[in-house]
Amino acid sequence: MARKNVKVDLHVNKIEALMTLLSVVNKKHIALGTDSPLNHINMADFDSKLKVAETKRASSKELRAQSEALMEAAYSIIGLGIDQGSTSPGTLYYYLTSIRDMLLVIYKGNEEQLSTWGFNVVSSSSSHGDNAPVSDPPPVEDM
Numbered sequence: 001m002a003r004k005n006v007k008v009d010l011h012v013n014k015i016e017a018l019m020t021l022l023s024v025v026n027k028k029h030i031a032l033g034t035d036s037p038l039n040h041i042n043m044a045d046f047d048s049k050l051k052v053a054e055t056k057r058a059s060s061k062e063l064r065a066q067s068e069a070l071m072e073a074a075y076s077i078i079g080l081g082i083d084q085g086s087t088s089p090g091t092l093y094y095y096l097t098s099i100r101d102m103l104l105v106i107y108k109g110n111e112e113q114l115s116t117w118g119f120n121v122v123s124s125s126s127s128h129g130d131n132a133p134v135s136d137p138p139p140v141e142d143m
Contacts, residue, residue: 019057022050 011017029036029043036043075081079091086097100119107113115121 015057019054023054026050 011021025038026043026047029038030047072081076084077092079085079088079093084091084093086093088094099117100114103114103117103119104111112121112123
């Protein structure tokens with residue numbers, strides 16, 4: 001006779017499936033009452049903890065939705081919302097771009113001063129002077 005292997009998955013990595021299983025087990029136990037084979041397990045504690053977990057998960061989902069709405073509102077004020085950018089009037093990104101541009105005019109030639117305002121300033125110099133002509137590359141000789 002062949003050996004029978006049985007596996008019963010508890011879905012511990014899939015919270016929605018796990019919560020459904022916990023609920024179904026609890027309802028089945030309650031429906032069977034004194035005939036439940038689970039009466040030797042502390043099912044009152046199981047039921048109580050299941051209700052707390054369900055309530056906390058429901059609150060978490062509601063708070064997550066509120067958090068996402070608040071984050072979207074903040075992004076819109078900042079100027080990082082959908083279809084927004086540095087040219088979106090009245091946003092913080094718009095103001096910051098204007099501030100940066102104004103400071104670049106004020107500190108022309110000494111742009112590193114913007115770092116005192118918190119900006120990350122990267123300076124580099126060219127090996128050709130500002131107005132030095134760029135020479136053409138040498139001609140390629142035919143062989």
